[in-house]
Amino acid sequence: MTNDFSPAMMTDMYEYTMLDAAMQDGTADRRCVFEVFTRHLPAGRRYGIAAGLGRILEMLKDFRPSESDLKFLRDRHVVSERTAKWLENFRFTGTIRAYREGEAFFANSPILQVEGTFGECTLLETLILSVLNYDSAIASAASRMTSAAGDRPCMDMGGRRTNESAAVAAARAAIVGGFAGTANLAAAKKYDLVCIGTAAHAFTLLHDNERDAFVSQINALGPGTTLLTDTYNIEQAITTAVEVAGPELGGIRIDSGDLASLAQKARKQLDSLGATNTKITVTNDLDEYALAALATAPVDSYGVGTMLVTGSGHPTCAMVYKLTEREGADGQMHGVAKKSFGKSTDGWRKRALRCYQYGLAQGELVVCGPAEKLASFEPDKAEYGDTKDLLITAVDHGDIDDSLTGHDALLAARDHHREALDELPVTALSLSQGEQAIPTEVITIA
Amino acid sequence: MTNDFSPAMMTDMYEYTMLDAAMQDGTADRRCVFEVFTRHLPAGRRYGIAAGLGRILEMLKDFRPSESDLKFLRDRHVVSERTAKWLENFRFTGTIRAYREGEAFFANSPILQVEGTFGECTLLETLILSVLNYDSAIASAASRMTSAAGDRPCMDMGGRRTNESAAVAAARAAIVGGFAGTANLAAAKKYDLVCIGTAAHAFTLLHDNERDAFVSQINALGPGTTLLTDTYNIEQAITTAVEVAGPELGGIRIDSGDLASLAQKARKQLDSLGATNTKITVTNDLDEYALAALATAPVDSYGVGTMLVTGSGHPTCAMVYKLTEREGADGQMHGVAKKSFGKSTDGWRKRALRCYQYGLAQGELVVCGPAEKLASFEPDKAEYGDTKDLLITAVDHGDIDDSLTGHDALLAARDHHREALDELPVTALSLSQGEQAIPTEVITIA
Numbered sequence: 085m086t087n088d089f090s091p092a093m094m095t096d097m098y099e100y101t102m103l104d105a106a107m108q109d110g111t112a113d114r115r116c117v118f119e120v121f122t123r124h125l126p127a128g129r130r131y132g133i134a135a136g137l138g139r140i141l142e143m144l145k146d147f148r149p150s151e152s153d154l155k156f157l158r159d160r161h162v163v164s165e166r167t168a169k170w171l172e173n174f175r176f177t178g179t180i181r182a183y184r185e186g187e188a189f190f191a192n193s194p195i196l197q198v199e200g201t202f203g204e205c206t207l208l209e210t211l212i213l214s215v216l217n218y219d220s221a222i223a224s225a226a227s228r229m230t231s232a233a234g235d236r237p238c239m240d241m242g243g244r245r246t247n248e249s250a251a252v253a254a255a256r257a258a259i260v261g262g263f264a265g266t267a268n269l270a271a272a273k274k275y276d277l278v279c280i281g282t283a284a285h286a287f288t289l290l291h292d293n294e295r296d297a298f299v300s301q302i303n304a305l306g307p308g309t310t311l312l313t314d315t316y317n318i319e320q321a322i323t324t325a326v327e328v329a330g331p332e333l334g335g336i337r338i339d340s341g342d343l344a345s346l347a348q349k350a351r352k353q354l355d356s357l358g359a360t361n362t363k364i365t366v367t368n369d370l371d372e373y374a375l376a377a378l379a380t381a382p383v384d385s386y387g388v389g390t391m392l393v394t395g396s397g398h399p400t401c402a403m404v405y406k407l408t409e410r411e412g413a414d415g416q417m418h419g420v421a422k423k424s425f426g427k428s429t430d431g432w433r434k435r436a437l438r439c440y441q442y443g444l445a446q447g448e449l450v451v452c453g454p455a456e457k458l459a460s461f462e463p464d465k466a467e468y469g470d471t472k473d474l475l476i477t478a479v480d481h482g483d484i485d486d487s488l489t490g491h492d493a494l495l496a497a498r499d500h501h502r503e504a505l506d507e508l509p510v511t512a513l514s515l516s517q518g519e520q521a522i523p524t525e526v527i528t529i530a
Numbered sequence: 531m532t533n534d535f536s537p538a539m540m541t542d543m544y545e546y547t548m549l550d551a552a553m554q555d556g557t558a559d560r561r562c563v564f565e566v567f568t569r570h571l572p573a574g575r576r577y578g579i580a581a582g583l584g585r586i587l588e589m590l591k592d593f594r595p596s597e598s599d600l601k602f603l604r605d606r607h608v609v610s611e612r613t614a615k616w617l618e619n620f621r622f623t624g625t626i627r628a629y630r631e632g633e634a635f636f637a638n639s640p641i642l643q644v645e646g647t648f649g650e651c652t653l654l655e656t657l658i659l660s661v662l663n664y665d666s667a668i669a670s671a672a673s674r675m676t677s678a679a680g681d682r683p684c685m686d687m688g689g690r691r692t693n694e695s696a697a698v699a700a701a702r703a704a705i706v707g708g709f710a711g712t713a714n715l716a717a718a719k720k721y722d723l724v725c726i727g728t729a730a731h732a733f734t735l736l737h738d739n740e741r742d743a744f745v746s747q748i749n750a751l752g753p754g755t756t757l758l759t760d761t762y763n764i765e766q767a768i769t770t771a772v773e774v775a776g777p778e779l780g781g782i783r784i785d786s787g788d789l790a791s792l793a794q795k796a797r798k799q800l801d802s803l804g805a806t807n808t809k810i811t812v813t814n815d816l817d818e819y820a821l822a823a824l825a826t827a828p829v830d831s832y833g834v835g836t837m838l839v840t841g842s843g844h845p846t847c848a849m850v851y852k853l854t855e856r857e858g859a860d861g862q863m864h865g866v867a868k869k870s871f872g873k874s875t876d877g878w879r880k881r882a883l884r885c886y887q888y889g890l891a892q893g894e895l896v897v898c899g900p901a902e903k904l905a906s907f908e909p910d911k912a913e914y915g916d917t918k919d920l921l922i923t924a925v926d927h928g929d930i931d932d933s934l935t936g937h938d939a940l941l942a943a944r945d946h947h948r949e950a951l952d953e954l955p956v957t958a959l960s961l962s963q964g965e966q967a968i969p970t971e972v973i974t975i976a
Contacts, residue, residue: 089716094694096687096713098727105729105750111736118732143694156719164750202736209730213690214697241542244659245846248540248589249695251660267542270535273602281544283551284655286564286853289866290557290648304551304610316869390846399840400691407732420735423762 090150091143092174095210097162103203104163107170112203115417117409117433120196120216126398128517131508133227133501134183134195135260136219137478138489139253140212145484147208148174176204177482181475183436185493186223186260186501188508190448190520194434195403197475202410209405217403218250219257221395225372226261227501228396229388231513232375237264237385239280241367242393254393260497267387276491280387288315298328310335310365313350322350326357335363335384343368344381351382371396372515408452409433417454419530432530435461438507441469445507447522453529461529536596537589538620541656543608549649550609553616558649561863563855563879566642566662572844574963577954579673579947580629580641581706582665583924584935585699586658591930593654594620622650623928627921629882631939632669632706632947634954636894636966640880641849643921648856655851663849664696665703667841671818672707673947674842675834677959678821683710683831685726687813688839700839706943713833722937726833731785734761744774756781756811759796768796772803781809781830789814790827797828817842818961855879863900865976878976881907884953887915891953893968899975907975
């Protein structure tokens with residue numbers, strides 16, 4: 085297959101040159117903690133939704149350069165012979181803690197934490213960031229869309245507007261953000277998802293007239309199918325559709341024009357023809373604002389494409405992967421931090437707590453410090469209210485928690501997304517630009 | 531491997547339900563012409579750059595549902611048994627004509643044309659659009675960046691900010707748009723590209739001090755390596771770097787702060803230390819505007835990340851795949867067109883001509899009509915000047931032109947990109963918002 089890349093190569097070269105230099109100077113075995121976070125949410129966004137952990141875990145199982153990968157790394161002198169040998173048997177033996185998929189995150193949330201040797205942790209950087217940055221961008225957009233859509237199901241139809249493999253990841257991330265299904269077959273097959281879609285304008289144009297096309301589709305898919313009614317004239321198409329399918333026609337789809345007014349007209353016409361249970365689906369460059377504007381239109385479901393798979397204006401999350409703690413020459417762990425202007429980081433590993441009062445989230449507390457101090461840290465209840473730890477263990481000393489991958493984990497993530505949103509202040513769901521829904525406080529107890 | 535999806539499944543379900551219905555009513559064998567085009571360039575853009583054809587051709591070879599895919603399609607009742615049988619031996623036997631990779635395109639340019647039976651053409655829709663929409667978005671952004679960078683090489687470092695497989699496609703598309711290399715190992719391996727990258731801030735932080743990190747890197751990679759100098763204090767880092775590597779130090783990289791003024795200072799300092807040949811690379815959320823602003827700064831090369839892989843504000847191209855001509859019940863070919871409000875299309879297949887005067891492109895002429903009329907059409911030289919046909923044959927009755935895939939084709943595309951830009955009026959290279967660089971005229975001779 086063409087996209088058959090080893091996960092270990094979907095990686096920036098410098099991960100391997102750093103590994104190689106560290107192997108030579110003896111620091112590759114130093115214990116390290118790397119953390120993924122974003123310095124800021126996209127401008128005006130109230131929250132982000134974490135997604136991609138399950139995909140990282142799937143790929144982690146195969147994260148080892150193949151023989152031909154190793155040949156390439158040797159031939160290009162990316163790594164020395166000793167490092168190449170070490171890579172032959174590579175297996176990640178560290179620990180990964182992360183925000184659940186579907187969890188809300190904010191600036192400085194430690195979304196994922198990797199603990200292990202420098203060598204094994206540095207190799208994972210690029211892949212982890214690729215997955216979390218893209219999947220979380222899609223889930224974050226999907227979350228705003230499903231909030232705007234209320235009880236009406238949103239379906240992913242965006243595959244054609246993003247890279248063909250990204251499309252599969254986008255379909256999955258959309259589920260995390262509350263979508264009900266996808267048009268993408270690869271995603272539906274891999275994750276056992278609801279798959280939707282019946283016909284394009286080309287199917288109508290293929291036939292000598294619209295009636296022939298509708299008859300053909302109903303013969304193949306039954307009267308419960310959804311007919312596309314805007315190839316020529318919507319009113320005529322609806323008349324033809326109900327004539328051909330009867331009032332048990334499953335649905336019609338409108339893909340152009342002013343969707344709210346067209347849906348109103350279509351609903352009236354369908355009702356007058358007795359097709360009172362026929363559903364109306366609309367699909368045409370929808371985003372969360374368009375969905376909100378359609379709230380009072382008689383629409384039953386939405387197909388969302390371009391704006392979903394491009395993150396509705398924010399196609400990536402600006403997440404970074406930073407070394408925050410490492411073993412020194414003294415054998416002790418030390419908090420470390422970059423001091424670059426405007427891009428400084430907080431040293432030491434993090435513990436992330438969501439703080440509640442009256443059952444609603446009030447803030448996020450990020451505590452930096454040595455492992456032992458973090459473990460025994462007790463937040464002051466008077467100041468922080470009830471608290472909940474946000475990092476769960478996904479990989480324990482190399483042992484991958486398979487319950488976080490696959491179909492069931494994905495539906496659990498969608499449920500968790502709904503619960504996470506329900507806990508946020510109501511302003512979180514405002515589509516207008518604003519501050520993040522709850523403040524983040526970062527404290528250090530080193 | 532985790533991304534081991536069959537190209538035939540990286541597809542919207544409705545392609546298969548349309549196929550199935552058309553198989554049942556006998557229209558699946560009707561000869562058809564589908565065309566890819568965009569109704570408009572992204573707002574303010576002067577031109578787009580076509581990319582992705584080589585990847586489509588690679589995947590076309592494997593475009594056949596696997597046994598497990600067919601089981602899924604049967605189990606989900608996406609297709610009937612007869613269609614499933616037909617798919618077992620599927621091979622595209624049609625013809626594909628397309629704009630070369632690296633070619634400039636505009637609104638209504640027929641970037642790719644597929645001719646064959648309805649059945650085989652409809653199945654390709656989603657995959658063709660995914661590839662062209664994403665790859666062309668990246669190549670178009672890359673083109674603006676390399677124009678702004680002038681003679682200084684641009685390197686792709688964006689893999690971590692997009693889906694992990696999209697990253698490989700982005701690295702490739704960046705080459706089409708004039709980039710010199712990539713940090714992405716999978717892309718470098720697959721397409722035999724220049725690969726770059728040495729170390730991240732984590733490598734400095736891993737060590738007990740910056741000097742230890744620099745010594746280690748130079749021991750592993752030699753003094754010709756590029757040292758990252760902005761972990762703590764750039765001036766101190768440069769002093770240390772030259773002390774450790776000597777004046778033959780290959781390069782330094784600055785990844786934060788005001789890059790123009792920092793590069794000025796760094797250049798002076800390096801020169802004063804005798805490191806007059808040491809190169810300066812900058813990398814920090816660069817886009818085409820930042821590159822243009824750095825034109826007079828003493829920078830030798832650029833690393834571009836987020837803004838490259840997200841298309842610099844336009845992560846997709848809005849390309850669509852439309853049926854424009856098909857055989858009717860009478861056995862004759864007919865031009866067909868959708869009449870949806872605002873989304874109408876032009877019937878009949880297209881011939882695309884770039885029109886020149888004094889060696890410069892003056893416009894694009896898109897002629898719609900039956901094949902025979904198009905073939906004999908002679909543009910009026912007084913009106914249109916010299917003309918060049920833009921569609922080349924990539925697949926001839928199922929026979930794939932392999933010279934359009936792989937490393938050599940990619941470098942040829944980059945060369946073609948340069949030639950295509952050189953032919954456009956100079957306003958094409960303006961980064962400011964404006965009209966498309968040359969007008970498109972669509973005429974019908976049916």
